Amino acid sequence: MSAAPEHAPTMARLSVGQRLGPYAPVLLLAAIMAIGHLAIPATSSWLTLTLSGLAMGMMIFIMASGLTLVFGLMDVINFGHGAFVSVGAFVGVSFLLLLEHMSGASSLTLNLTALMVAIVGAMAATGLMGWAFERVIVKPVYGHHLKQILVTMGGLIVVEQLIIVLWGPEEIYITRPESLKGAITFAGAALEKYRLVAVGIGIVVFLAMRWTLRRTKIGLIVRAGVENGEMVMALGYNLRLVFIGVFVAGSALAGLGGVLWGLYQEVVTAHMGNQTMILVFIVVIIGGLGSVEGCFIGALMVGLLQNYVAFLEPKAALISNIALMVAILMWRPMGMIPVVKAK
Amino acid sequence: MLKTLLSGDMPRAPILSALLVVILICLALAPFLFPGVRSVDTAARICIFIVLVASYDLLLGYGGIVSFAHTMFFGLGAYGVALASTHLGRGFDSLLIGTLGGAAVAATLALVIGLFSLRVRAIFFAMITLAVASAVAVLVSQLSGLTGGEDGLSFKIPRALGPAFKFADGEIFGVKANGKLLKYYLIFGACLILFLLMLRIVNSPFGRVLQSIRENDFRAEAIGYRVVHYRVAATCLSAAIAACAGALYAIWLRYVGPDTTLSMEIMIDILLMVVIGGMGTMYGAVIGATLFVLAQNYLQNLLSLAGDSVATLPLLPDLLNADRWLLWLGVLFILSVYFFPTGIVGRLRNN
Numbered sequence: 001m002s003a004a005p006e007h008a009p010t011m012a013r014l015s016v017g018q019r020l021g022p023y024a025p026v027l028l029l030a031a032i033m034a035i036g037h038l039a040i041p042a043t044s045s046w047l048t049l050t051l052s053g054l055a056m057g058m059m060i061f062i063m064a065s066g067l068t069l070v071f072g073l074m075d076v077i078n079f080g081h082g083a084f085v086s087v088g089a090f091v092g093v094s095f096l097l098l099l100e101h102m103s104g105a106s107s108l109t110l111n112l113t114a115l116m117v118a119i120v121g122a123m124a125a126t127g128l129m130g131w132a133f134e135r136v137i138v139k140p141v142y143g144h145h146l147k148q149i150l151v152t153m154g155g156l157i158v159v160e161q162l163i164i165v166l167w168g169p170e171e172i173y174i175t176r177p178e179s180l181k182g183a184i185t186f187a188g189a190a191l192e193k194y195r196l197v198a199v200g201i202g203i204v205v206f207l208a209m210r211w212t213l214r215r216t217k218i219g220l221i222v223r224a225g226v227e228n229g230e231m232v233m234a235l236g237y238n239l240r241l242v243f244i245g246v247f248v249a250g251s252a253l254a255g256l257g258g259v260l261w262g263l264y265q266e267v268v269t270a271h272m273g274n275q276t277m278i279l280v281f282i283v284v285i286i287g288g289l290g291s292v293e294g295c296f297i298g299a300l301m302v303g304l305l306q307n308y309v310a311f312l313e314p315k316a317a318l319i320s321n322i323a324l325m326v327a328i329l330m331w332r333p334m335g336m337i338p339v340v341k342a343k
Numbered sequence: 344m345l346k347t348l349l350s351g352d353m354p355r356a357p358i359l360s361a362l363l364v365v366i367l368i369c370l371a372l373a374p375f376l377f378p379g380v381r382s383v384d385t386a387a388r389i390c391i392f393i394v395l396v397a398s399y400d401l402l403l404g405y406g407g408i409v410s411f412a413h414t415m416f417f418g419l420g421a422y423g424v425a426l427a428s429t430h431l432g433r434g435f436d437s438l439l440i441g442t443l444g445g446a447a448v449a450a451t452l453a454l455v456i457g458l459f460s461l462r463v464r465a466i467f468f469a470m471i472t473l474a475v476a477s478a479v480a481v482l483v484s485q486l487s488g489l490t491g492g493e494d495g496l497s498f499k500i501p502r503a504l505g506p507a508f509k510f511a512d513g514e515i516f517g518v519k520a521n522g523k524l525l526k527y528y529l530i531f532g533a534c535l536i537l538f539l540l541m542l543r544i545v546n547s548p549f550g551r552v553l554q555s556i557r558e559n560d561f562r563a564e565a566i567g568y569r570v571v572h573y574r575v576a577a578t579c580l581s582a583a584i585a586a587c588a589g590a591l592y593a594i595w596l597r598y599v600g601p602d603t604t605l606s607m608e609i610m611i612d613i614l615l616m617v618v619i620g621g622m623g624t625m626y627g628a629v630i631g632a633t634l635f636v637l638a639q640n641y642l643q644n645l646l647s648l649a650g651d652s653v654a655t656l657p658l659l660p661d662l663l664n665a666d667r668w669l670l671w672l673g674v675l676f677i678l679s680v681y682f683f684p685t686g687i688v689g690r691l692r693n694n
Contacts, residue, residue, distance in 0.1 A: 274607070
């Protein structure tokens, strides 16, 4: 009987790098905030910029989340997503202008009611539009990326032009509801009320989405569909129906993002959707196409970086985001939180 | 002879051949057939857009890659010529240096973008080019010290290409023999050469590999072609040729600005021209660009006539407003992607 081969198993702990790997995106976000603080010594300006960065990031996340889920679930890339942002902004602004007596009053309840009406109206309109868009524009070109990009781009052009037909070619200026104007002072920093509200709405949307995806049956089906759609269909679920639901929800969220963005800029134009899409695309790429968490962290990074850099060197703001995207793609080519397809 | 010139890629349809010959003759003799500032200007625009659209088709129709940065490359060439002529003084050498410099920068940028996005997923390319192109457009309008910002740059081209230069006494067939005529033929000749060059490229073994990648990239890789290398090479070539087209456009206008070279509207125009003309064939670019530029210049008048005729009805006048012609083009674009994915040329060839 020969002796057992010499072998000494070791129970090595994972190295620090390996254990930190999954948290790297969050740490990177914290690092950006810390570096921002180093570069901007005055705490009050840093706080103001951080808040506006977070607010911007939340809005971009709201707009981008639908896009990334739609891609993850059905491999559909919607270049016309910006159209929902524009339509949402215009519908929301129209409601706010109609309810001027409410949003102009100095009562918080009335203001918030007007805002809620505008948001619900915009989300309903863009949700409905998303359904029509899916039926008419996207459905005939499933599984064909090139045609999807072309056709949805065509859809974007048509919707932008229709907005101009319906609302006129001029940009519309809008003032925020009375009690959301101005700022509160905290630790010597002026924090705009509206940005705080935007951050709040963003967190609520993110948590609601996370809860839906992780704790409900429909969320389970969506996550399973992202990983392996064919298997889910083989198990008897109508993934097409789920997909339409996700598309409509994503469009409605884009509409919500449009209202928030319009009030943030205090002006809406037909091209605003397409302009925000640039940041949205950067966010979904660095987050990892199909990943909601990645999209969230990516959006916050982009928002913060944009604000810090715009404060330090205004001309470099847009370039900084491109640089961030390049750096992240060098580090993780599929995005920070890549979606693993079981195929 | 003709077959060699066209690299063996004949039009293969009588109507198409006739159309191409008519377009060639009209463009070759434009200053004589259609004297007048506006029509010669239209002819030059058609020449330049044929090259620009064909270079985009090299990427989209042959490589199957969607790019939204084609106007950026176009603009790089145009700004290259403008900057060289401003800083090195007027002269043919600065035009050449500007063109080559612009093309080199465009190819390098395309290489970098291509390496970053195409190695992961071809779909990333569309999104990244969109982001980079808008960043560059913003940057160009912000760096007003270098690029003239929103106002753009006007510059001087060599005297031999200006209207004051007379290369012969009197007139040739009723057209003044001045530098403007020379300039038109410089543009026309350069565009013709670039177009034939692209025809050569797409009908070479390299072009065949590109087409096979478009049809089935997985299989092409399995056969042994490095898909990424081919795609990146196509991107660089297409960018360099687009930059040359941009340089010609700048020479023709003696001006560059963000609106004439970098704007998203031009990108959409290029997309429409490729799709309407026919993807995956160089002749599609000729037909698409010609029809589109003509429509842009003359159809808008027709649309405004239609708008006036229904002025009393609600909403319709707004829809038929001449400024809304992009709306109808968008509808046409969607319909042609669905129903005529091969465009006009594909239709003509099938019949």
